[in-house]
Amino acid sequence: MYIFFLATGLAVTLFLFFAALVSYFEHENRAVRFFLGSAFxxxxxxxxxxxxxxPLPELLLWVMVGLPVGLAILLILPIDLTARHIKPSPKPNFRFDERDIMFSRRLLKPGSKRFEDYYRAHPxxxxxxxxxxxxxxxLSPKARFYDPVWFNAADSSFETVERMHPFVDGEMSPETINLDPESITKFLKDWLLRSxxxxxxxxxxxxYHxxxxxGxxxxxxxxxEAEHRFALAFTVEMNxxxxxxxxxxxxxxxxxxxxLRAGILAVKVAALIRKLGYPARAHIDGNYRIICPLVARDAGLGEIGRMGLLMTPELGPRVRIGVITTDLPLKVDGYSPDKTMIDFCLQCSKCADNCPSKAIPFGDRQWDHNVLRWKINPEACYTYWTISGTDCARCIQVCPYSHPDNLLHGLVRKAVRRNSLARTLAVKMDDVVYGRKPVLRNIPLSFGNKAYRENDNKIETK
Ligand code: SF4
Ligand code: SF4
Incomplete structure (x- = not known):
């Protein structure tokens, strides 16, 4: 029994050192301290x-071996007591009007007929x-977090995406090449992944897509016009x-x-499909006909979480989405609601707790038309953006699903998908290890001669 006692102690210690090492490379200082402390x-x-x-009493030996081993086994067993009771949301039975989203409303010029007409109908x-x-x-120079280099760099990338707008669609080849749906789907997926x-x-x-x-x-x-039959949706990782x-x-x-990266990939894939003789359109930032998160969810890429964004299993909401719609026959992927993610969000609410504009709701999902979802307050969120000058992303940053896709977090993700106890424990441990309200990090290279402090994020959005 002594050998099992020693092996268990060694295994736990090595795992904690491994977690500390991973956290060090992730620049998570609090997590490094936590794992090193736990190892000691x-x-x-x-x-x-x-x-x-x-000699060590037999019972104590059993306890010291049984506790960690038993807990590890308990957490990986497929025991789900909570997610199975979660009601999946029905699919929307209506179409959203792009004119109503914040990005369309911000383009309305005060005094213009368009402006007057819209707000007359929407007081x-x-x-x-x-x-x-x-x-x-x-991105205004007067915004709270203005920095001449970082802001203009972002503006340059946005401008480059805008310059790609004329290329989202185009003439297709008059000759149509017959293609096996399975093979061409594999080719396009592999190409996108390699790119x-x-x-x-x-x-x-x-x-409803x-x-x-x-707008x-x-x-x-x-x-x-709902012009195409298929959509190829993809995500790109945010650093x-x-x-x-x-x-x-x-x-x-x-x-x-x-x-920009998603835009380049979407435009080049749409161009190839048109060369093969099929209509295809890229949907890129500022030039959409479809609602990307809904399309990506139905393409099996994730679930819509509390913050209203697509949550992928490996990177959570730390992604951007690109979509190509087409009539080229493709092999469709299945979507089944990820109740474990909804269950996690129900227990977590970390994004709501950290949102500086209080735009993310607490509590359970609510009915909105015929859809069961968390509905964020887009005006509060956008107001914060117009004060800070950035698109904030504090919700994405703190989400426990946003951790890197590596062995350590992969193990947690696997357990969380299979086991309700693992979900509850993961929610609590994320707060302990990384903090319920992780500290803000000063920007690495500031050209504005400004060091930000905790209070800088307390902005009145009313
Ligand atoms: S922070 Fe928590 S509640 Fe918010 S989306 Fe992520 S998992 Fe869900
Ligand atoms: S981007 Fe910022 S303000 Fe908007 S919902 Fe997320 S945390 Fe809140």
Whole structure:
């Protein structure tokens, strides 16, 4: 029995040192301290018992071996007592109007006929939008977190995406090449993955995937035609370190860079499909006909979480999405609601706790039309952006699903998907190891001569 006692103590200690090493490379200082401290406590307990109690009572040996081994086994067994009771949301039975989203409303020019017409029909939105219209604005030099280099770098990437808008669609080859759906789907997926996508999936398009009317492109207000049958959706990873500086300038540069990367991939794949003789359109930042998170979810890439974003199993919400719609016959991936993720969000609420504008709701999902979901307050969120000048992303940064896709977090993710106790423990441990409200990190290279402090994020968004 002594050998099992020693082996258990050694295994626990090695695991904790391994976790500390991984955390060191992830620049998670609090986690490094936690795991190193726990490793030394483990050495102390097993070492002291070994030295001071001779011989060790049989019962104590069993306890010291049985507790860690038993807990590890308990956490990996497929025992789910909570997720199975979760009700999946019905699919939307309506289409969203793109004119109603914040990114369309921000383009309305005060005094213009479009502006007057929209707000005459939406007086409630007028009142809310008047608040952020008085603030400096996204990437504005007057914004709270302005930095001349970081902000202009982000602006350059956004501008480059905008320059790609004319290439989202185009003429297709007059000659159609017959292709086996399975083979061409595999080719396109492999190509996207090799080009930098993190995950790729295919869905058959539904009415609710399409916006009902255009809000950001001309002709403004034109009905959107549900023109294609299939969608190829993919995610690109946002750099963990860059998101780690949320809500400061690096996070908005990272968003812009990943919109650009997703845009390049979508445009080039759509171009290939048209060369093969099939219609295809890339949906890229500022030029969408479809609602990316819904399409990506139905393509099997993840679930919609509390913060209203797509949560992928490996990177959580720390991704951006690109979509190509087409009539090229593709092999469709299945989607089944991920109740374990919804269950995790029900217990977690860390994003809601850290949101500086209190835009993310606490509590359970609510009915919105015929959909069961967490509905964030887009005006509060956007108002914060117009004050900070960045797209914030504090919710993405603190989400426990946003940890890197490596062995350590992979083990936690596997357990969380199989076991309800593991979910509860993971929610609690994430707070202990990384902090319920992780400290803000100063930006790595500031050109604005400003060191940010905790209080800088306390912004009144009313
Ligand atoms: S922070 Fe927690 S509640 Fe929010 S989306 Fe992530 S897992 Fe869900
Ligand atoms: S981006 Fe920031 S303000 Fe908006 S919901 Fe997330 S945490 Fe809240």
């Amino acid at each position: 406590v483990t050495i102390l307990i097993y070492g002291l018992l070994l030295i001071s109690v001779k 409630r939105e007028k009142e809310l939008d008047d608040v952020w219209r008085k603030k400096p604005g996204l 930098g996508a993190h995950s790729v999936g295919v869905t058959e398009l539904q009415e 399409w916006y009902s009317h255009l 950001r492109q001309e002709p403004y207000g034109a009905p959107v 963990k370190d860059m998101v780690g500086y949320a809500p400061f300038a690096p996070t908005v540069l990272e968003s812009a860079d990943q919109y």
